[in-house]
Amino acid sequence: MGTKPQNMVVHKMRMGFILVVACMGFLAPVHQAHIPSTTISDLSFKNMDFAMNLYRKISSYHDNNIFLSPLSVSTSFAALLMASGGVTHKELLQGLNLEQLERADQPELIPALFQLLHENITRNGSLKLDQGMALFTDQQFVVEEVFKDQIKTFFEAEIKSVDFADKEGSIRFINEYIKNKTEDKVTEMMSTLDALTELMLINTIFFQGSWQKPFNPNNTENEPFYINSYNIVQVPMMFLADKFYSMEDVALGARVLKLPYREGVSMLILLPNKGMDIVIDDAITAKKFLSWIKNLQKIKLDVKLPKFKMEESYSLQTFLPDMGMASIFSNSANLTKLSKDKGLTVSEVLHKAVIKVDETGTIAAAATTTGITAYSLPTTFFVNRPFFFFIYHEATNCLLFMGRVIDPTKN
Ligand SMILES: *[C@@H]1O[C@H](CO)[C@@H](O)[C@H](O)[C@H]1NC(C)=O
Numbered sequence: 001m002g003t004k005p006q007n008m009v010v011h012k013m014r015m016g017f018i019l020v021v022a023c024m025g026f027l028a029p030v031h032q033a034h035i036p037s038t039t040i041s042d043l044s045f046k047n048m049d050f051a052m053n054l055y056r057k058i059s060s061y062h063d064n065n066i067f068l069s070p071l072s073v074s075t076s077f078a079a080l081l082m083a084s085g086g087v088t089h090k091e092l093l094q095g096l097n098l099e100q101l102e103r104a105d106q107p108e109l110i111p112a113l114f115q116l117l118h119e120n121i122t123r124n125g126s127l128k129l130d131q132g133m134a135l136f137t138d139q140q141f142v143v144e145e146v147f148k149d150q151i152k153t154f155f156e157a158e159i160k161s162v163d164f165a166d167k168e169g170s171i172r173f174i175n176e177y178i179k180n181k182t183e184d185k186v187t188e189m190m191s192t193l194d195a196l197t198e199l200m201l202i203n204t205i206f207f208q209g210s211w212q213k214p215f216n217p218n219n220t221e222n223e224p225f226y227i228n229s230y231n232i233v234q235v236p237m238m239f240l241a242d243k244f245y246s247m248e249d250v251a252l253g254a255r256v257l258k259l260p261y262r263e264g265v266s267m268l269i270l271l272p273n274k275g276m277d278i279v280i281d282d283a284i285t286a287k288k289f290l291s292w293i294k295n296l297q298k299i300k301l302d303v304k305l306p307k308f309k310m311e312e313s314y315s316l317q318t319f320l321p322d323m324g325m326a327s328i329f330s331n332s333a334n335l336t337k338l339s340k341d342k343g344l345t346v347s348e349v350l351h352k353a354v355i356k357v358d359e360t361g362t363i364a365a366a367a368t369t370t371g372i373t374a375y376s377l378p379t380t381f382f383v384n385r386p387f388f389f390f391i392y393h394e395a396t397n398c399l400l401f402m403g404r405v406i407d408p409t410k411n
């Protein structure tokens with residue numbers, strides 16, 4: 001990952017307009033008879049490319065752990081897409097990689113696709129993603145009723161009017177609102193606020209799945225994790241011997257392991273070979289990702305994986321202008337669909353994602369491991385050095401989360 005300036009990961013908050021929306025899974029079906037399900041996979045693919053661009057951007061700012069939810073970020077921007085017109089709209093479409101899905105005569109097509117994707121992912125009801133999205137605007141702006149209805153319909157989201165001049169009151173209100181929306185999982189969303197804030201979009205997501213094959217806590221032991229040649233930390237290392245889907249990307253110098261959850265989603269771990277020093281950020285693309293999934297083979301493996309918990313927040317307006325989405329954060333923002341009042345710009349887009357990885361699962365499925373012909377591949381997959389992980393929904397290949405772990409003891 002090289003050495004890069006270590007600024008900018010963001011735990012601060014600026015100007016004035018906040019929006020809160022809760023999406024996943026509470027979305028009513030709209031127009032979906034006209035949308036072929038292939039288009040959902042298409043949307044997933046496009047979201048994935050956007051996510052990986054965003055990941056690389058964040059990665060270029062620092063060398064630490066990274067964790068974000070591409071789906072949740074794309075979804076919030078789909079809400080802003082509905083709020084925007086003119087150049088601002090165009091930039092968002094391009095930046096999100098969604099131009100090909102835009103139909104001039106169907107302005108609600110993209111939001112409807114997001115809605116459909118969310119429905120598909122949560123169809124089972126078993127996938128538990130505590131997600132909250134909210135939009136807060138300063139009280140001086142009158143919000144268009146049409147927009148209020150749209151974000152309610154498509155994203156089960158609300159716009160809250162806030163007096164940003166009252167900093168303490170706003171912070172208290174926003175934190176409480178987010179706390180409510182996330183069932184107490186995110187309690188301190190923000191601590192500072194710029195009194196000039198006009199519009200703020202916040203989204204949060206928490207994930208803890210149950211492994212299809214849980215790790216036995218009795219086998220978890222403290223072991224070294226090699227951050228680099230100089231830094232070694234002790235981590236609780238989980239252990240499981242079983243059949244797994246795995247593959248080796250020889251060209252990249254990395255191995256891939258799939259760990260399925262019970263809810264139709266899986267974690268894919270990308271472990272660079274020893275000495276590769278994860279300088280492979282640029283190689284991580286949506287196409288690559290799909291090729292890994294396609295080439296997985298079932299083999300018997302001893303797996304070691306650290307327990308970890310990550311809680312990361314990013315002020316996305318730090319990164320997005322560099323990705324071609326600048327006008328929405330500037331004086332030339334066109335947010336006429338949100339409010340006819342002049343001069344409204346988006347002050348802050350805050351994303352916070354939380355994940356906990358541990359042994360949990362329901363009763364061990366005690367799968368029998370006999371009768372497997374192992375290839376001449378390694379029989380161990382020890383995640384004892386920095387790695388990447390991706391959590392995706394199998395049926396749609398939708399990327400729910402991605403991250404990299406440099407130091408599992410930091411959260
Ligand atoms: C979910 O999307 C996938 C991929 O497009 C599709 O095959 C599947 O039928 C969809 N499932 C539901 C329940 O809509």
Ligand SMILES: *[C@@H]1O[C@H](CO)[C@@H](O)[C@H](O)[C@H]1NC(C)=O
Pocket residue numbers: 084085086087334336
């Ligand atoms: C903003 O977008 C709307 C709709 O796309 C357009 O009619 C309007 O002219 C734009 N306003 C500015 C100031 O660019």
Ligand SMILES: *[C@@H]1O[C@H](CO)[C@@H](O)[C@H](O)[C@H]1NC(C)=O
Pocket residue numbers: 173174176177180
């Ligand atoms: C949070 O939930 C409590 C209890 O349901 C409610 O009284 C309060 O108004 C909510 N706060 C916000 C900011 O939505």
Ligand SMILES: *[C@@H]1O[C@H](CO)[C@@H](O)[C@H](O)[C@H]1NC(C)=O
Pocket residue numbers: 216217218
């Ligand atoms: C862990 O060890 C305890 C004590 O030896 C034992 O009772 C328990 O069944 C073990 N748990 C599992 C999941 O094997």
Ligand SMILES: *[C@@H]1O[C@H](CO)[C@@H](O)[C@H](O)[C@H]1NC(C)=O
Pocket residue numbers: 124263264265394395
């Ligand atoms: C839930 O999703 C999983 C994985 O896609 C699938 O195997 C299972 O049949 C689904 N359950 C229901 C009730 O649809």
